[in-house]
Amino acid sequence: MLIVVCIKQVPDTTQVQIDPVTNTLVREGIPFIANPYDTHALEEALRLKDQFGMRVVAVSMGPPNAEATLRKALAVGADEAILLSDRVFGGADTLATSNVLSAAIKKLNEQEEVGLVLCGKQTIDGDTAQVGPGIATRNGYSQLTLVDRVDQVDLAGKKIRVRRKLEGRHEIVEAPMPAMLTVVRELNRPRYPTVPLRLESEDREVKVWNNEALKLDVNSIGLKGSPTWVSRIFSPEREKGEIVGDGLHDPKGTSRLLIEKLLSKDLLPV
Amino acid sequence: MTPNFIIYAPLLAVSLLFFSWSCYKRFALIAVGQPENRFEQLDQRIMGVLTYALGQKRVMARSFGLNHAVIFWAFLVLLLANGEFLISGLFPALNLALLPGPIHHLLQFAFDAVSLLALAGVVLAAGRRLFFAPDYMETSYTSAKSAEAFLILGSIALLMLAYFGLHGAMIAMGKESATYMPVSGLASTLLAAVPAENLQALVSFFWWLHALVLLLFINYLPHSKHMHILTAIPNCFFKSLEKPNTQPREEFVKGGRFGAGSVDQLAWKDLLDGFSCTECGRCQSVCPAAITGKPLNPRQVVHDIKINLLKGSLEQDSYVPGQPLIGTGEGSVSEDAIWSCTTCGACMAACPVLIEQMPKVVKMRRHLVQMKSQFPEELLNLFENMEGRSNPWGIAPTDRTKWYATMDVKPFDADTTEYLLYVGCAGSFDSRQKHVTVALAHILDAAGISWGILGKEELCCGDSLRRLGNEFVFDKLAKQNVALFNEKRITKVITQCPHCFTTLKNDYRQYGLELEVIHHSELIDSLLTSGKLKLNHQVKELGKIAFHDSCYLGRHNDVYDPPRNVIAAATGSAPQEFERNHENSFCCGAGGGRMWMEEQLGSRINLNRIEEALAGKPDTLCVSCPYCLTMFADGIKDLQADQIQVKDIAEVVAEGLRPVNQ
Ligand SMILES: Cc1cc2nc3c(=O)[nH]c(=O)nc-3n(C[C@H](O)[C@H](O)[C@H](O)COP(=O)(O)OP(=O)(O)OC[C@H]3O[C@@H](n4cnc5c(N)ncnc54)[C@H](O)[C@@H]3O)c2cc1C
Ligand code: SF4
Ligand code: SF4
Numbered sequence: 030m031l032i033v034v035c036i037k038q039v040p041d042t043t044q045v046q047i048d049p050v051t052n053t054l055v056r057e058g059i060p061f062i063a064n065p066y067d068t069h070a071l072e073e074a075l076r077l078k079d080q081f082g083m084r085v086v087a088v089s090m091g092p093p094n095a096e097a098t099l100r101k102a103l104a105v106g107a108d109e110a111i112l113l114s115d116r117v118f119g120g121a122d123t124l125a126t127s128n129v130l131s132a133a134i135k136k137l138n139e140q141e142e143v144g145l146v147l148c149g150k151q152t153i154d155g156d157t158a159q160v161g162p163g164i165a166t167r168n169g170y171s172q173l174t175l176v177d178r179v180d181q182v183d184l185a186g187k188k189i190r191v192r193r194k195l196e197g198r199h200e201i202v203e204a205p206m207p208a209m210l211t212v213v214r215e216l217n218r219p220r221y222p223t224v225p226l227r228l229e230s231e232d233r234e235v236k237v238w239n240n241e242a243l244k245l246d247v248n249s250i251g252l253k254g255s256p257t258w259v260s261r262i263f264s265p266e267r268e269k270g271e272i273v274g275d276g277l278h279d280p281k282g283t284s285r286l287l288i289e290k291l292l293s294k295d296l297l298p299v
Numbered sequence: 300m301t302p303n304f305i306i307y308a309p310l311l312a313v314s315l316l317f318f319s320w321s322c323y324k325r326f327a328l329i330a331v332g333q334p335e336n337r338f339e340q341l342d343q344r345i346m347g348v349l350t351y352a353l354g355q356k357r358v359m360a361r362s363f364g365l366n367h368a369v370i371f372w373a374f375l376v377l378l379l380a381n382g383e384f385l386i387s388g389l390f391p392a393l394n395l396a397l398l399p400g401p402i403h404h405l406l407q408f409a410f411d412a413v414s415l416l417a418l419a420g421v422v423l424a425a426g427r428r429l430f431f432a433p434d435y436m437e438t439s440y441t442s443a444k445s446a447e448a449f450l451i452l453g454s455i456a457l458l459m460l461a462y463f464g465l466h467g468a469m470i471a472m473g474k475e476s477a478t479y480m481p482v483s484g485l486a487s488t489l490l491a492a493v494p495a496e497n498l499q500a501l502v503s504f505f506w507w508l509h510a511l512v513l514l515l516f517i518n519y520l521p522h523s524k525h526m527h528i529l530t531a532i533p534n535c536f537f538k539s540l541e542k543p544n545t546q547p548r549e550e551f552v553k554g555g556r557f558g559a560g561s562v563d564q565l566a567w568k569d570l571l572d573g574f575s576c577t578e579c580g581r582c583q584s585v586c587p588a589a590i591t592g593k594p595l596n597p598r599q600v601v602h603d604i605k606i607n608l609l610k611g612s613l614e615q616d617s618y619v620p621g622q623p624l625i626g627t628g629e630g631s632v633s634e635d636a637i638w639s640c641t642t643c644g645a646c647m648a649a650c651p652v653l654i655e656q657m658p659k660v661v662k663m664r665r666h667l668v669q670m671k672s673q674f675p676e677e678l679l680n681l682f683e684n685m686e687g688r689s690n691p692w693g694i695a696p697t698d699r700t701k702w703y704a705t706m707d708v709k710p711f712d713a714d715t716t717e718y719l720l721y722v723g724c725a726g727s728f729d730s731r732q733k734h735v736t737v738a739l740a741h742i743l744d745a746a747g748i749s750w751g752i753l754g755k756e757e758l759c760c761g762d763s764l765r766r767l768g769n770e771f772v773f774d775k776l777a778k779q780n781v782a783l784f785n786e787k788r789i790t791k792v793i794t795q796c797p798h799c800f801t802t803l804k805n806d807y808r809q810y811g812l813e814l815e816v817i818h819h820s821e822l823i824d825s826l827l828t829s830g831k832l833k834l835n836h837q838v839k840e841l842g843k844i845a846f847h848d849s850c851y852l853g854r855h856n857d858v859y860d861p862p863r864n865v866i867a868a869a870t871g872s873a874p875q876e877f878e879r880n881h882e883n884s885f886c887c888g889a890g891g892g893r894m895w896m897e898e899q900l901g902s903r904i905n906l907n908r909i910e911e912a913l914a915g916k917p918d919t920l921c922v923s924c925p926y927c928l929t930m931f932a933d934g935i936k937d938l939q940a941d942q943i944q945v946k947d948i949a950e951v952v953a954e955g956l957r958p959v960n961q
Contacts, residue, residue, distance in 0.1 A: 062687060221679055224669040224771045228553045277730060
């Protein structure tokens with residue numbers, strides 16, 4: 030049985046700046062990383078593999094350089110890595126992205142039964158949290174979002190029970206497999222790759238599937254298949270707030286200023 | 300002296316055979332270690348033997364050490380006496396009396412006098428163990444009053460007494476003269492009451508006593524801590540000629556094993572170390588981890604490695620370990636112990652026989668990190684930040700230039716700037732250390748130095764990675780840095796951090812990068828001495844300043860005087876010393892990557908050091924390392940000793956650069 034992990038390569042957002050003139054992301058020289066939530070999805074898949082012996086396939090849709098992120102997945106123990114890359118996939122929104130990923134997962138299912146699809150809760154660049162549910166809907170899988178604990182996997186009975194982390198409460202849900210899970214960071218602590226695995230992953234194959242392999246209608250993928258598009262990216266204007274004093278050089282004086290200010294606005298209970 | 304040849308010859312033969320077999324067994328075990336070249340630079344090695352083994356330099360560094368030195372030197376002289384004894388027992392005609400008279404007499408006198416010294420030495424040693432043993436002699440597997448120790452001391456005493464008894468009786472019989480053997484002469488007077496016909500029996504008795512004790516002693520050696528009698532001299536010969544922390548690189552090829560997860564993955568010298576330990580406990584007495592109650596004791600590490608090695612078995616050419624090297628119980632080193640080490644090097648500086656305790660710990664870390672991905676939780680972020688953003692905190696590399704917001708700082712350019720100021724991660728990102736960077740930049744400008752920085756292009760030096768055993772990522776980082784330094788044609792580097800200092804200076808040499816690396820304390824010292832840097836006033840406002848030697852500047856790189864000179868020049872008086880100073884300095888607790896880990900076991904190392912400082916009632920603690928700065932600032936807060944401030948040496952000097960009226 031396969032566990033498919035969807036991993037998106039994202040720019041390291043702590044280092045991303047928005048070009049104030051063009052309103053686009055300044056991507057030059059910014060390193061790419063695996064979307065942090067996705068590393069938790071991968072970790073969970075590896076733990077299930079350790080426990081049940083399922084095979085883990087990491088899948089990513091992106092430009093050719095996304096191979097680096099998949100190689101890291103191989104280095105921590107994924108059995109196979111597939112890069113979905115083709116010019117015609119470019120410019121995809123969440124709908125078009127889900128179409129490509131769903132098709133790839135279906136294709137994998139033809140070779141070996143897919144039991145679980147694991148996604149991150151959301152990405153740190155797009156932030157829509159739509160792709161996972163998009164895959165579940167398209168492939169008719171159970172949809173378990175915001176998972177922070179996997180309680181039970183019943184391979185024979187094809188059932189999975191997980192805990193979902195919601196606002197102020199948890200929910201325990203059981204669902205038939207195949208199931209798609211989106212995961213939160215509390216789920217686990219991703220492992221660190223051992224050196225032998227890293228060295229070995231250096232020349233393992235990252236397969237590339239283009240649209241010849243997936244044979245999707247070009248009107249359902251990429252820019253053409255994307256009903257939404259981005260009209261503008263901008264940093265919101267700072268409406269309120271000011272920098273008080275100089276905390277670095279005069280912490281005491283600054284605290285005093287701050288307290289006085291809060292007191293004058295009647296914001297501190299006296 | 301007519302022993303019974305028929306009994307003695309086979310006895311001697313069996314003893315020597317058994318002794319050789321015991322030694323062979325041990326050396327065969329040492330040979331299971333990994334190869335490592337410890338034969339280069341013979342002149343330095345011979346010097347090492349002369350200074351540390353024959354010269355007993357380290358031994359004598361402690362109060363009672365002279366006693367050991369006397370016993371050791373006596374032992375060397377008596378080697379000859381005992382050699383003669385064993386041989387002339389077989390062939391009575393083969394003895395030292397064959398030598399020219401004056402030489403023979405000189406030797407007789409030497410043996411006689413030295414035997415007395417040795418006897419006094421062992422009596423004192425026994426007395427020390429019984430009545431005033433220092434507490435560091437105690438440990439889990441042995442104690443000052445161990446039977447083994449008294450067995451050895453007792454045997455030596457017995458040998459000396461038998462020697463005097465034998466020669467005393469010979470003199471009493473008129474077969475030897477007391478002229479050159481005053482002590483034996485004295486012994487003969489004690490035998491005056493013995494009837495002449497019994498003297499021969501007495502000679503035989505003492506001869507056999509001497510022979511039996513000697514043969515038993517020789518055969519006991521390889522099975523006891525006194526194996527060091529055989530291995531200490533070679534151990535000093537094979538000492539590491541590198542800086543303590545500059546351990547061999549690992550070659551990352553597929554199918555390789557990295558670090559040491561079993562004894563046979565340690566180097567042969569690590570195993571020789573195990574047999575060379577004298578169990579003196581000095582390393583334990585200076586180890587910050589052991590002192591603060593953590594589960595690490597450097598001598599226990601050495602001991603456990605030896606026990607582990609002995610528990611395994613040699614089968615044909617392969618060695619089969621008897622128990623895991625990393626684990627619990629005697630013969631294994633616990634993970635908690637392995638992660639407790641600050642790599643301060645105090646153990647290595649204290650060891651009389653030049654054992655390398657700390658590198659073994661790092662080798663085990665290499666195994667845990669690289670083969671097992673098993674390390675304290677806190678390190679996961681550190682490792683990822685280092686690899687992803689080349690700094691411990693994971694801050695955006697673009698922020699590396701933020702410290703000089705208000706200054707005019709030039710990028711390094713080999714054609715126009717002389718020095719690279721390697722700011723370092725702490726100097727770039729740590730809010731407190733950024734003040735130090737600014738102070739240093741002002742000093743460089745005031746002295747008219749031509750300097751520049753790498754800015755956004757600067758990478759972490761990788762010190763913490765290497766000490767934590769993440770050699771794989773260190774290796775990548777080191778290669779990137781070496782390429783960057785070569786590309787920029789950098790040759791002279793100023794650092795404000797002893798960790799950057801040692802890494803660029805010593806570790807990168809293993810990558811073929813030879814740099815002139817100068818710690819800022821050295822540079823400021825030379826600028827003040829040459830008059831290039833002139834202060835506007837003598838710094839009095841910081842009060843009494845105590846100086847703390849950072850491990851990586853002092854012990855690891857022998858930079859002791861420059862910071863002291865700087866303080867003296869800036870303030871007009873020499874700094875106050877901590878009780879433990881120079882090579883005896885005590886770690887702040889942050890080295891070896893401990894900076895990035897929680898300190899949950901035992902008491903806190905930084906508090907131990909601050910408490911020591913408080914004894915001298917200083918106004919300012921002066922440091923020369925960003926980690927020390929952090930640890931001290933935290934410690935002072937914890938102890939509510941806010942009357943004391945912590946300053947880097949550059950800040951002390953920058954104080955003197957302020958106009959007088961400010
Ligand atoms: C403002 C904005 C502008 C954009 N501009 C462009 C553009 O010009 N060109 C362009 O090509 N794209 C662009 N995108 C990207 C694209 O629309 C989305 O990023 C993409 O569809 C995924 O959506 P998401 O990032 O919100 O993922 P989410 O739905 O938040 O992701 C949830 C999970 O789905 C999985 N997942 C998501 N995407 C992938 C993937 N590609 N491969 C594998 N697994 C995945 C991961 O497990 C992830 O954790 C833009 C996105 C945004 C938000
Ligand atoms: S290096 Fe320091 S902390 Fe580590 S074992 Fe030696 S003395 Fe102890
Ligand atoms: S390792 Fe060195 S310092 Fe420590 S107990 Fe052994 S001989 Fe003494």
